[in-house]
Amino acid sequence: MSTVIYAGRPVEVDAEGFLQxxxxxxxxxxxxxxxxxxxxxxxxxxxxxxxxxxxxxLGTGSAPSIRTLGKVSGVPIKELYQLFxxxxxxxxxxxxxxxxPRGCI
Amino acid sequence: xxxxxxHPEAAASKPETIEKVSIIISKGSLExxxxxxxxxxGARMEGxxxxxxxxxxxxxxxxxxxxxxxxxxxxxxxxxxxATWAGGFPxxxxxxxxxxxxxxxxxxxxxxxxxxxxxxxxxAGLYGCKASVDLFELxxxxxxxxxxxxxxxxxxxxxxxxxxxxxx
Numbered sequence: 001m002s003t004v005i006y007a008g009r010p011v012e013v014d015a016e017g018f019l020q021x022x023x024x025x026x027x028x029x030x031x032x033x034x035x036x037x038x039x040x041x042x043x044x045x046x047x048x049x050x051x052x053x054x055x056x057x058l059g060t061g062s063a064p065s066i067r068t069l070g071k072v073s074g075v076p077i078k079e080l081y082q083l084f085x086x087x088x089x090x091x092x093x094x095x096x097x098x099x100x101p102r103g104c105i
Numbered sequence: 106x107x108x109x110x111x112h113p114e115a116a117a118s119k120p121e122t123i124e125k126v127s128i129i130i131s132k133g134s135l136e137x138x139x140x141x142x143x144x145x146x147g148a149r150m151e152g153x154x155x156x157x158x159x160x161x162x163x164x165x166x167x168x169x170x171x172x173x174x175x176x177x178x179x180x181x182x183x184x185x186x187x188a189t190w191a192g193g194f195p196x197x198x199x200x201x202x203x204x205x206x207x208x209x210x211x212x213x214x215x216x217x218x219x220x221x222x223x224x225x226x227x228x229a230g231l232y233g234c235k236a237s238v239d240l241f242e243l244x245x246x247x248x249x250x251x252x253x254x255x256x257x258x259x260x261x262x263x264x265x266x267x268x269x270x271x272x273x
Contacts, residue, residue, distance in 0.1 A: 065213040066150055067223065077226035086152030104147055105214050 006032050011097075018093065018100040022058065025097025033095045038086065042095070046083050049075050053089075054096040063093050063101035125154040125268030127261070132273070133162025134178040135202055135217075141273040142166070142220050149227035154268065157224065158261050160234035164241065167233060167248050172218045176202040218249075225251035230264075232256050 001020065003010050007028035012020045017036070019025055030050060034042050042050070052073040056064045066089045070077035080088035089101050126148050130141035141157065148155040165171040179185060179192035179201050191197065206216065215223060225231055233248055233255040245255060256264070 066146070066227075067213050067215055070223065070226070077223055078228075081149070081226070081228050087150050089150055090152075103213070104143060105212065 014100065016094075016100060019097040020099060022054070022096075022098050025054075029097065030095050033097075037091055037094060039084065039091070039095070043083075045075060045079065046092075046095075049073055049080065049083065049088065049092045050096045053092045054098060057093075057096070057098040063089065063098060063103075065089070065101075065103050065105045067105060123148075123153055123269055125156075125265075126271055127156045127158060127265035127268055128271045128273065129158045129160060130163035130166060130273055131160050133165040133175065135175050135205065136177055136182070136184070137273070138163065138166045138175055138217060139214075139220075141271070142217070142224060143214075144271060144273070145229055146220070146224050146227065149224065149229055154229075155224075155227075156230040156232065156264060158232045158234060158256075160237050164233060164237050164243070164248075166217055166221055167231060167252050168243070169247060169249055172221065172249065173216075175217050177205055221249065222251060230254075232261065232264075234258075234261075 001012060001014060004013055004017075005011075007026055009024070009026065009029075011024040011029070014020060017033070031042055034040075034046070039046070049069065052069070053063055056068075064072070066077065066080070069075070069080060069089060075083070084091040093099070093101050126144070128141045128145050130138055132138065141163075145155045145157050159167050165175055176198045177185070179187060179198045180189055182192065185192065185201065214220070221231065230253045231251055233252055235255050235257045238244070238255050245252075248255070
C-alpha cells in the first residue's frame with residue numbers, strides 16, 4: 001500500500017495502482033490514471049464503462065464480470081477491448097477508482 | 106517503455122510477465138472444455154494475447170451441431186465420486202450437466218456457445234485442427250463462424266512462437 005497524488009490529492013493505492021478507498025476518487029483523476037495506463041484520452045464510451053464499473057461496485061460491493069460488463073453496460077465486449085486493450089475489467093476498475101476485480105470470468 | 110525510464114527502480118524489481126498464450130483444447134466433455142476457455146478468457150482479461158486450438162473431441166466446442174450439447178462425463182470420472190454403475194444410468198450425464206450449468210450461471214460463467222463467442226469478441230483467435238477436421242470428415246461449414254481458420258500442427262507451432270503453450 002502506498003500513497004500517490006492524483007489531480008492534486010493524495011490517494012491510497014495497492015502495488016498495481018488500484019485505489020483502495022473509492023471515496024478518495026474524483027472524476028478529475030480519471031484522465032490522469034488513464035494516461036498512466038496507455039489510454040491517452042477518455043471518450044464518452046470510456047466514461048460509460050467507467051461509470052458502470054463504479055456504480056456496480058458501490059452498489060453491490062464487487063466489480064462486474066466481463067460478461068456482465070458486455071451485456072449490461074451498453075458497450076459490447078468487442079468494443080470494450082478496443083477501448084481498453086490491456087484488459088477492460090481491470091483497466092476500467094483502475095480508472096474508476098475501485099479495487100482490482102478478483103473474479104476469474 | 107516510458108514507465109521503465111521514469112521508474113528504473115520499479116523496472117528492476119518487476120517480475121517477468123506472460124505476453125502470449127496458445128491453449129489447446131483436446132477433450133470433448135464439459136469438464137474437458139471449460140478449463141481451456143476460462144484460461145483463454147482470463148488471459149485476455151489480463152491483456153495477454155491468446156489463441157485457442159481445438160483438436161480431437163475438443164472440436165465439439167466449435168462444432169455447430171454439438172456445442173450446445175456438451176456434457177459432463179459421469180462414467181469413469183473419479184472426481185464426481187459417483188459409483189460407475191450409477192454414472193451409467195440413462196440421463197445421469199444430462200442431470201449432472203444440468204446441475205453444474207445452474208451452479209456456473211450463478212458464478213456468471215456462460216454456457217459453452219456464449220463463452221466461445223465471448224472469447225472471440227475479446228480478440229482471441231479460434232483455430233480448428235486440420236487432422237481432426239479430416240478425421241471426423243468435417244468441413245469449415247460444420248464449424249461456428251467465429252473460427253478464424255483450420256490449421257495444421259506446424260502452423261499452430263508457428264503461431265505459438267514466442268509465447269506459452271497450454272495443453273488441456
